[in-house]
Amino acid sequence: MEQLIPFLQASPTPWHAVAQMETILLGNEFTMLSEASPWDLSPGKGYVVTRQPGALVAFILPTGYPETLPPIHLTCAHTDSPGLKLKPMPCKRKGSHLVWDVEVYGSPLLSTWFDRDLGLAGQITLIHPELGVRHRMIHDREATAILPSLAIHLNREANDGTKIRRHDDLSPIILPDAVVSGQEPIATFQSWVKLQMERHFPAEDWHSWEPIAWDLSLIDCTPPRCLGGESGWLTGGRLDNLLACLTGVLAITSPSLRNQGNLPILACFNHEESGSLSPVGAQGNLVPSVLRRLFPQPDYLERILSRSTLVSVDAAHALHPNFSDKYDSNNAPELNAGLVFKHNANQRYAHSPEAEGMLKGLCRTHGIPWQDFAMRADMPCGSTIGPMLAANLGMRAVDLGVATWAMHSIRETAGLADIANLQSFLTHFFASEG
Numbered sequence: 001m002e003q004l005i006p007f008l009q010a011s012p013t014p015w016h017a018v019a020q021m022e023t024i025l026l027g028n029e030f031t032m033l034s035e036a037s038p039w040d041l042s043p044g045k046g047y048v049v050t051r052q053p054g055a056l057v058a059f060i061l062p063t064g065y066p067e068t069l070p071p072i073h074l075t076c077a078h079t080d081s082p083g084l085k086l087k088p089m090p091c092k093r094k095g096s097h098l099v100w101d102v103e104v105y106g107s108p109l110l111s112t113w114f115d116r117d118l119g120l121a122g123q124i125t126l127i128h129p130e131l132g133v134r135h136r137m138i139h140d141r142e143a144t145a146i147l148p149s150l151a152i153h154l155n156r157e158a159n160d161g162t163k164i165r166r167h168d169d170l171s172p173i174i175l176p177d178a179v180v181s182g183q184e185p186i187a188t189f190q191s192w193v194k195l196q197m198e199r200h201f202p203a204e205d206w207h208s209w210e211p212i213a214w215d216l217s218l219i220d221c222t223p224p225r226c227l228g229g230e231s232g233w234l235t236g237g238r239l240d241n242l243l244a245c246l247t248g249v250l251a252i253t254s255p256s257l258r259n260q261g262n263l264p265i266l267a268c269f270n271h272e273e274s275g276s277l278s279p280v281g282a283q284g285n286l287v288p289s290v291l292r293r294l295f296p297q298p299d300y301l302e303r304i305l306s307r308s309t310l311v312s313v314d315a316a317h318a319l320h321p322n323f324s325d326k327y328d329s330n331n332a333p334e335l336n337a338g339l340v341f342k343h344n345a346n347q348r349y350a351h352s353p354e355a356e357g358m359l360k361g362l363c364r365t366h367g368i369p370w371q372d373f374a375m376r377a378d379m380p381c382g383s384t385i386g387p388m389l390a391a392n393l394g395m396r397a398v399d400l401g402v403a404t405w406a407m408h409s410i411r412e413t414a415g416l417a418d419i420a421n422l423q424s425f426l427t428h429f430f431a432s433e434g
């Protein structure tokens with residue numbers, strides 16, 4: 001798992017996560033396919049399709065392709081994480097300070113964004129009077145701002161459930177050396193962009209380029225860390241759900257998957273945290289479109305899907321000893337105690353008894369421990385992309401994942417043994433027959 005921390009650090013946004021996954025896959029003899037071009041496919045070979053921002057599909061064709069009807073073993077995950085994103089007018093003046101103007105993406109634990117060194121990452125579009133439009137990904141690892149808490153002396157109720165006002169309280173204050181001071185806010189942002197372009201793309205001349213669009217997220221500059229030795233914990237940002245993305249990539253690049261009879265597919269989507277309805281979300285047409293191109297013959301795809309299995313991997317809630325009353329003690333997973341199969345009677349998590357039996361059987365065969373999670377019956381349950389993908393494709397499916405503390409915090413915690421188990425499980429799932 002030595003790739004874990006570098007991957008997390010290099011993947012501050014879905015754009016970057018897809019670029020990182022693409023690099024690993026191409027380095028393992030996968031071939032890039034463009035959605036805009038015809039596909040020349042060969043049995044036994046691995047392929048990657050990306051749709052930016054933030055979606056990727058990788059698959060390995062079985063030896064009998066295209067004549068056989070291979071069962072699909074599909075693993076899905078998401079590349080996005082909740083957080084703060086810059087608005088179209090990204091900078092404003094508050095008193096004597098310039099601040100970033102943000103909106104909230106998904107459902108972050110907002111209190112965890114205070115008192116951190118915050119950088120920026122994402123994508124910027126620039127225009128030149130003669131050369132037209134260019135897009136560039138940036139990842140500024142230097143802090144540009146902080147979001148200081150209000151001192152306890154000015155809010156004596158701060159420890160007793162103070163509400164965070166999303167519009168007023170969440171503007172990170174820009175550091176003095178991050179911008180050219182004394183300018184109007186929009187000029188400040190433009191000069192910040194120019195600084196970033198010169199720093200990250202020094203070979204190009206950015207003199208007459210002007211930023212016209214951006215998709216930029218605030219990021220915690222503190223790197224992830226492993227704590228507590230080899231059987232300890234990983235703490236860091238975006239573990240939900242980059243852990244699943246990376247373990248999925250490492251599993252599908254296992255050399256043992258070439259020259260087999262089934263069809264392993266890894267699908268990573270953006271926009272899970274905001275409902276998945278976009279061309280790069282799990283409700284979009286990316287996977288159906290890839291499958292239609294792989295099996296254009298009449299009724300092949302339907303016959304294959306009826307025998308196929310989906311494993312939807314996303315973070316699971318680990319039992320927090322300080323808040324044990326928030327869990328059903330009978331169905332509360334522990335950190336480093338095995339893969340978590342997630343259950344909800346109302347299909348907030350995908351579930352088919354047939355798939356659960358097959359996957360727990362796989363765990364038993366390969367000595368992979370598992371646990372089961374269900375919410376307390378008097379609390380609502382979260383959801384993920386498993387149910388929508390299973391419904392759209394008509395596949396038997398299960399939701400599972402790695403037990404995690406502080407889900408949607410700027411810094412989450414998961415168990416190292418669980419992450420290793422997930423990779424081993426996904427490799428066996430991709431390789432298994434039937």
Ligand code: CO
Nearest residue numbers: 240241314315
């Ligand atoms: Co998630």
